[in-house]
Amino acid sequence: MESIGIKGIKVDFFGGDKQQTIKLYEDIFTDANDFGLLVTVHGSTIPRxxxxxxxxxxxxxxxxxxxxxxxxxxxxxxxxxxSTILPFTRNAIGAMDFAPVFLNTRLTKNQDGGTIRTTTDAFELATSIVYQSPIQHFGLTPNNLNEQPKYVLRFLKQVPANWDETKLISGKPADHVAIAKALG
Incomplete structure (x- = not known):
């Protein structure tokens, strides 16, 4: 993988927290590190x-x-x-690969079924900032690239994954969260 330019891998689904599973995580991290590959784990236990x-x-x-x-x-x-709970609970213990930002009205590729989104576009864009992870995997579908205004696509291209400063402005789990993030 390294020889063809792959910089990282996303490994999905680990069955529990048994010793053999934790050893599998450690083996993956170690082997990938030997080859200069970054690792994101999905379907995983909490970071330890x-x-x-x-x-x-x-x-x-x-x-x-x-x-x-x-x-x-x-x-x-x-x-x-x-989204008012996760910054205080899950994100408090480490980076969270949530895969934020859904812009479809119905969460299917062709809009003919699936769940119906109950949040606004602004809310969805904000999750890319509120949920902390050094890499974001946006939940976009190809039609989003044609349907969204240019400023939305520009935001998605430019929103940092890493911030120099993060401050909780106000918040109460299950009520609200206001977080400010800044670069240099």
Missing amino acids: GWERMYPNFVSSEAVMASENLIFFQDSMNKHALN
Whole structure:
């Protein structure tokens, strides 16, 4: 992979937290590091200090993330509420690979079924800032690139994944969260 220019991998679904599974994480991080590859784990356990142990560890899902918005209307209906909880809970222990930002009205590629989005475009764009991860995998579909105004696409191209400063302005889990982030 390194020889053809791949910079990182995203490994999905780990079955539990047994010793053999934790060893599998460690083996993946170690082997990938030997070849200069970054690693994001999805369908994973909470991070366990891996950002200190493995310089190539990027992020882990470890949360009922964006795919649940597609699969279950109830998850979509609770999306805004959960966004006031996750910064205080899941993100407090490490980077979270949520895969934010959905811009379709219906969360399917061709808009003929699936869950119905209950949030605004502005809310969805804000999740790319509120949810902390050093790399963001946006939940976009090809039609989003044609349907959105240029300023939305420009924002998605330019929104930093890493910030120099993060401050909680105000917040109460299950009520609201206001976070300010800044560069240099």
